[in-house]
Amino acid sequence: MNTEINTMILSGRGYDFSITPEALVQKQEILDAASSVAMVTTNDESADAAFHMRKLAQMRILVEKSRKEIKEPVIRIGKEIDAAAAGFLVEIDAEEGRIRSLIGNHATAMLALKQEAEEKERLAFEAERAARELAESGGIAAVLDARDALQGKLRASEEVSSTNIAQGVRFVWEFEVTSINDLIKFAPDLVKIEPKRREIIAWLKGLEENEDRDAASIASQVGILAYKIPSVSTR
Numbered sequence: 001m002n003t004e005i006n007t008m009i010l011s012g013r014g015y016d017f018s019i020t021p022e023a024l025v026q027k028q029e030i031l032d033a034a035s036s037v038a039m040v041t042t043n044d045e046s047a048d049a050a051f052h053m054r055k056l057a058q059m060r061i062l063v064e065k066s067r068k069e070i071k072e073p074v075i076r077i078g079k080e081i082d083a084a085a086a087g088f089l090v091e092i093d094a095e096e097g098r099i100r101s102l103i104g105n106h107a108t109a110m111l112a113l114k115q116e117a118e119e120k121e122r123l124a125f126e127a128e129r130a131a132r133e134l135a136e137s138g139g140i141a142a143v144l145d146a147r148d149a150l151q152g153k154l155r156a157s158e159e160v161s162s163t164n165i166a167q168g169v170r171f172v173w174e175f176e177v178t179s180i181n182d183l184i185k186f187a188p189d190l191v192k193i194e195p196k197r198r199e200i201i202a203w204l205k206g207l208e209e210n211e212d213r214d215a216a217s218i219a220s221q222v223g224i225l226a227y228k229i230p231s232v233s234t235r
Helices: 021-034 041-090 090-137 139-164 180-186 197-209 213-218
Strands: none
Touching: 021 041, 041 090, 041 139, 197 213
16 A cells, blocks of 8 residues: 555645735834834823824734634635544544554453463462472472472463563553542642633622722732733724
8 A cells, every 4th residue: 555645635726925015014104103102201192102002003903804814714724624634534543443442452451461470470489489498408309399399480480471462562651530639639740720810800800899898808818919900992
């Protein structure tokens, strides 16, 4: 089978991309005008700065709109490609998974046999060592027992060496968390916890709506330093 074939191809007209000359000119004009804002020390200067900021924002909004418009067909074809590839691979994935399961089941069975053989080998080594110690001070019967024990030891070692996991198979760790609370308590470095920004902001707003409650003070009691920053409108 040729493993180098192209399984999926693009056909038809592709997409060319460029930024319009008009946009480049307007961008430079807006930047040149905005460069006149050096400081804001009065309300009039703030209003002038806000005017230039709105112009910058308008350009940013136009670019974002254009970006979404020209990406839409690309995103659509990307989704169609993903769907086609996934549909094509349904039987391939199923058969690959079936065979992987068969190999894995066999490897698991062989591992159990190997562990059983290793336990027999351990017991045979202990028996051989004990028989050898008895033979050193015992009679002919003890010597014969030691010889039999040695033979048993050799057979056990041979069984261990002949019980191997198939080539290409290895056992790797996997896990399931049975108690996230215990994991956080005993191994917090193995847990990723992130604050939910949108929910926290909404919670602070809700606290603020109640005039009898100090939102910042309440937040500090749960490990949040809450404060307000200026939000400048671009409209």
